[in-house]
Amino acid sequence: MKKTNKENAKNSIISRLNLHIMLIGAIVIIALVAIIKLILWNIGTKSDYDPDNLAEGYDIEALDTIIPLSAANLEGRVDDGVTTILCLGGNPLTDGSGANSFTSLLAAKTDATVYNGGFPNSGIGAKYSSYNEGYPRDNFNFPYVAKSIASKDFSAMKSALASETEEIYADTTNTLESIDYDKVDIMVVMYDAIDYMERIPSDNPNDPYELSTYTGGLRNGIEAIQQAYPHIRIFVMSHTYAQSIDENGNYQNGGTTDLGHGPLPHYLVKEVDVAISCGVSIIDNYYGTINEDNYKDYMTDYLHLNDAGRNALADRLAEVINTGHSSSK
Numbered sequence: 328m329k330k331t332n333k334e335n336a337k338n339s340i341i342s343r344l345n346l347h348i349m350l351i352g353a354i355v356i357i358a359l360v361a362i363i364k365l366i367l368w369n370i371g372t373k374s375d376y377d378p379d380n381l382a383e384g385y386d387i388e389a390l391d392t393i394i395p396l397s398a399a400n401l402e403g404r405v406d407d408g409v410t411t412i413l414c415l416g417g418n419p420l421t422d423g424s425g426a427n428s429f430t431s432l433l434a435a436k437t438d439a440t441v442y443n444g445g446f447p448n449s450g451i452g453a454k455y456s457s458y459n460e461g462y463p464r465d466n467f468n469f470p471y472v473a474k475s476i477a478s479k480d481f482s483a484m485k486s487a488l489a490s491e492t493e494e495i496y497a498d499t500t501n502t503l504e505s506i507d508y509d510k511v512d513i514m515v516v517m518y519d520a521i522d523y524m525e526r527i528p529s530d531n532p533n534d535p536y537e538l539s540t541y542t543g544g545l546r547n548g549i550e551a552i553q554q555a556y557p558h559i560r561i562f563v564m565s566h567t568y569a570q571s572i573d574e575n576g577n578y579q580n581g582g583t584t585d586l587g588h589g590p591l592p593h594y595l596v597k598e599v600d601v602a603i604s605c606g607v608s609i610i611d612n613y614y615g616t617i618n619e620d621n622y623k624d625y626m627t628d629y630l631h632l633n634d635a636g637r638n639a640l641a642d643r644l645a646e647v648i649n650t651g652h653s654s655s656k
Contacts, residue, residue: 389615390599393608393647396560404509404558410439410648411510415472416517416564419632419640420445421495427634429517429641436645439513444472444503446496451518451598452527452544456537463487467496469516470538473548476503477555514552514561515644516545519630520569520581520591529588529597541594542601549605561607564644565598566591567617567636570629578629582619608647616643 412433414420420429420443434441446467453465465471466487475481481504488497522541530542537543549561569581569591581591588594595613602609610616616639617625617632625636632640 387614390565390595390611391609391615392599392603393610393651394603394606395651396558397606400557407510409510410437410512412437412439412441412513412515412648413444413506413508413511414441414515414517415444415469416515417445417449417521418447418519418630419517419564419637421447422627422631423634423637427637429637432638432641433515433645436641437648439648442502442506442511444499446472446499447493448521449518450522450525450527450544451516451548452522452541453538456539463490467491468544469518470544470547470551472503473551476508477551479508508556508559511556511559513648514559515564516548516561517564517640518566519632520566520594521630523566523569523581523586523588523591523594524571524630526587529594541588542597545598545601546605549601549607553605553607561605562644562647563598563602563607563609564640565595565609565612567612567625567632567640568619568622569626572629580619610643610647612640612643616640 414430414433423429423431425431426435428443430441430443433439449464449467449469449472451469453468453470454462455465458465458471464487466475466484471483475484481500484500484503488500491497522544527544528540531537531540535543536547538547545563549563552559552561571579571581571584571586573579583590585593591613595611599609599611617636625632625639627633
């Protein structure tokens with residue numbers, strides 16, 4: 328009996344020793360794993376970052392927003408089978424001539440009838456918040472042009488011609504007066520960065536319809552056309568990259584230089600917001616067509632486009648029109 332007790336005690340001691348050995352072994356293994364992970368974490372992984380590499384550019388998504396025309400806006404309208412486009416704007420429409428003008432290039436790329444409604448050096452925002460008889464040129468800025476088209480009354484525009492010496496003002500006025508707007512399918516609104524250059528405020532938070540602001544001028548013009556001709560699909564073509572010139576004659580980057588109301592990207596964002604809120608399409612040319620990296624290939628100077636620049640803009644618009652307009656008519 329005593330022998331059995333001794334054997335049982337011995338076996339119990341051995342079992343406890345085995346359990347302790349197993350626990351110690353598990354603790355050692357866990358500690359080793361933790362140490363190894365800590366060492367590997369301290370070593371880290373190889374990075375692809377090269378501190379000596381200088382990126383020459385960066386990718387930014389273009390802010391295009393393409394909005395189809397509501398089918399309800401076309402009810403009762405008979406399609407004549409011809410795509411008719413009217414372009415309203417400033418220097419991008421008037422700098423080129425002949426086959427290299429924007430409207431000629433767009434016509435060739437879309438097989439459409441394209442009218443040129445451009446006035447040199449005109450902009451989106453008016454000079455004054457209400458019409459000033461001492462500044463008749465406001466009649467050629469976008470909100471007043473749109474008002475004349477919507478009312479089919481071009482008398483104010485004709486009166487303002489007396490203050491202009493360039494023949495193109497009279498030619499464009501006559502063109503706008505002669506158009507049958509019931510046959511116009513698309514209206515393109517395309518201005519350069521002149522509003523920014525002229526220090527037109529980007530907006531008035533207290534009055535979104537103030538004519539003498541960038542967004543107010545755009546909103547007034549778009550809504551005037553929409554109310555008068557709901558069947559016309561509107562495309563806003565944003566400004567491209569541009570530079571300003573300071574008092575010393577030095578060029579300033581429009582992408583970063585604030586002339587009082589924000590740099591060019593600020594104007595772009597405001598323009599996009601208005602277009603979307605009005606339910607019209609906008610094509611972003613600032614990031615999507617002519618930007619800080621490539622402007623030397625597409626511009627003659629700090630503001631104006633060359634033939635290649637107008638062709639690039641026409642390509643961008645034609646691609647959208649050719650792929651999407653037929654389904655919205």
